[in-house]
Structures are given as C-alpha cells and as structure tokens.
Amino acid sequence: MIALVDCNNFYVSCERVFNPRLEGLPVGVLSNNDGCVVARSNELKALGVKMGEAMHLLPPTIRRQAVLLSSNYALYGDMSQRVTRTLAEFSPHVEVYSIDESFVGFQGFDPATLEARGQRLRQTVQQWTGIPVSVGFAPTRVLAKVANHAAKKISVYEGVCRLDAEGPATRALLRQLPVTELWGVARRTGERLALIGIDTAWQLREADPKRMRRAFSVVLERIIWELRGRPAIELDDMTAAKQQIMVSRSFGRLTSDPAELREAIRQHVARAGEKLRRQGSMTSAVMVFVRTNPFQLDQPQYRKSVVVPLARPSDDTRDLAHAANRGLEAIFLKGYRYQKVGVMLLDLTADTHRQLSLDDTLQSEADRQRSQRLMATVDKLNRELGRDAVRLGLPRKNNAWALRCERRTPRYTTRWEELLRIKL
C-alpha cells in the first residue's frame, strides 16, 4: 500500500499558521506579480473563485470580502520541509512529489492498521507544523490520488481513506468520479474520451488497455492498469538532478527597452547558474526566449526562442551570460512590448563527467579552478548574506521586471527581521 499525503489548501494553511485571524475567512494566495489566484481557502472556493482565476477579473464584491495575499515562497518552501521531515517519522519511503504532496510507502504494514496510522500521521503533522493534511491509501498511485480526494471531500473519512483495488467503496467512488478528475487525464483527453462515451473513472477502468493505448497513448494505458490496482507508474527519484533548468518571469509592466531585457536575462542566468551548481551539473546549451503578452490580442504578437550551444560544458555564470546575451541579440526585435523573457539550461551533465577535450589547451586547469572558486564564493556569499548580495554587473533602477508583490506576509521562518513585524 502507498499513501498520498496532501496538504489541505497548502499556501493558505501556511499563512494561517502565522496569522490565526485568517481562520474562517475567505483567503487566497496570488501567483507572481499578483496575477492570478493559485491557492484558495474552502471559504474562497465556496464563493465560486476558481483555481487560476485572474485577479483583475474577480468581481469587486469578492475582492472586498476576500483576503488576497501575494505568494511567499520562502515561507511555503520552509514549511514544506517541516512537513516532509515529519512524514519521515512514519515510513522510510517518502517521495516528495511537489511542494504540498508526498507519496509515502507502507509496504509490509498490516493493512488493517493503516487507517489508524493515517490518523496518527495527520495529528502529528498538525501538531508539529500546524498544517492540516489528508491521507489516501491504495495499492497504486492513481488510486491513492482518488483515495486522497475522497478523504478530503467526504466527511465520514475524517481525512483518511483507504481504497482496495476491488471492493464496493472503490467501485462506488469511481462510478461517480468524472474521468477528468483523475491524475493524468485533463481537458484534452477528456474531450476525446467523451466522444467514445467514457465520462467516468469507472468506464475508463473497464476499457480495454491495449486498444486505448493505440487510440490514445501509453500514458492512458498505464492509468487503466493503475485503476485496476496494478502498479504501472513509477516516480522518478525526486532528489535526482533535473534534466533542464528554467528561470523566467513576467515583467511587472511591459517593456520595449532592450536594456531592460538584457538586465532581466542577466538576473535569470544568475539564478539558473546557482541552481545548476547546487545540483552539481554542467550545461552545454543555453536557451533564451522572449514573448509579448499573449492575452493582448489587439497588440502585435511575437514569441521566439533560440538555443545557443556552448563551446564546452560549463557551470560558470559568465559563460552562461555570454551565450544568453548572444541568444537575446539574435531574437530581439524592435517595436514589440515584451511581457516575459526567460532562460533554460539544456543538455545537463554531472560535473564529475567533466571531459578533457582538445579545447583544454585554450582553458588551462588553472583557469578552471579560478572559475570554480569564484562561483563557489559568489554562491556562498549569496546564501549567507541574502540573494543578490553579490552579482555580476550593476542593477538598474526602476526595473520593469521588479515583481509586484504588495501583499506579501513576513517571511516568518527564514528572516529574523521580518519576524519582528508580527502583530501580537
């Protein structure tokens, strides 16, 4: 049996831990730039606010009633780690799936004891971190997701639900579950399934796996096996090195100024370089992209990306910045109002595979060591003194890319000076 442990309304719950006055109120947390709603309390859901709804399109009555907060990722990331550490008390097999969800392995435990363990887990996480969680047990990940959904929605489960592959509870749940509520089935696939008369999770489970593979995809076939209780989805080791690293942001306001684009790219490259070195990788290609605001249909639209290969794999921010600048020059066009730029590091390899090449005559061992020391020092200073304590090049004033986040709460768990702002 495997358990999916999911934090309820995670970002909102984090905010409530440090500001209990938010209990009972409709609370929402906004995306970067305060653009749209990415987390909702039950009260806000009850007002009809949908996931991903644009802030500026919310009816004024709702904006007056609701407490809408900028996102505070320093806080959520830290709280997430506390939850994960608590889960490790219950099983040696914890796979962190996202900031608010983990799969926890319970192989070998007596199935009859699982619900009680689940309840104890909930209470412990609540007591140690202040975060409410729901627990779904099942033989496969897809079914564990269904069980978790039931644990959250159906009050008799009291936050913990166990589903067997066969059994009346499983059957009843799958019969009334729209197929698009399943993990891995979204709108597009749902539309195609509807055409052949499959609307519920149960109907999908009863479909022929091989035929569905041919008509749809291997992904859908695996979901069918999982619904029947046969594991077909393995999770990647979430601690494994990423295969690509992306950093991008929307601008706080649109801009046509190439200097502002260059500055944003430089920022993003610096962050991407940090991430790259933290996981001990090198990159051999840097992708740069720019785009206008796709929602402004009356404005001229432009989106373009380019991949710039590096002469040799590198993790030195200066190399990455050089490549990114060339990429930006190649795709920048005058006359457009840009909304977003970003960089992606592709083709990552472990830096232990650092290869000797013919180019080594051009870059001596001494140069490489200097580069490594410089980057290690920059990373250390930024870790200890705060992001951007040290950077390559000077920042500009009044940047277009400065984020709007006017409603952010204090970073209670990671900044002493902000902790003092709590009103008692």
Place this chain on the structure above:
DNA sequence: TCTGGGGTCCTAGGACCC
C-alpha cells in the same frame, strides 16, 4: 493597468543512413 513558474513524458515527423 493588471492573466504564474517550473517541470516531465510522449509522439509525430523530418533528416539521415544503408
């Protein structure tokens, strides 16, 4: 005025080879 950011996996189709 204002619509997130960061990932993964899979598939189709083109280029190329023999």
Place this chain on the structure above:
DNA sequence: TCTGGGGTCCTAGGACCC
C-alpha cells in the same frame, strides 16, 4: 508506367502535473 524499406536520432510541440 514504374520511383524501397527500415532503422535511428533529433527536435518541436502537445499534454499534463502542481
């Protein structure tokens, strides 16, 4: 009139996740 077939590799884009 007739113009192979099968394999690999790569890339772009779709779909999905939270």
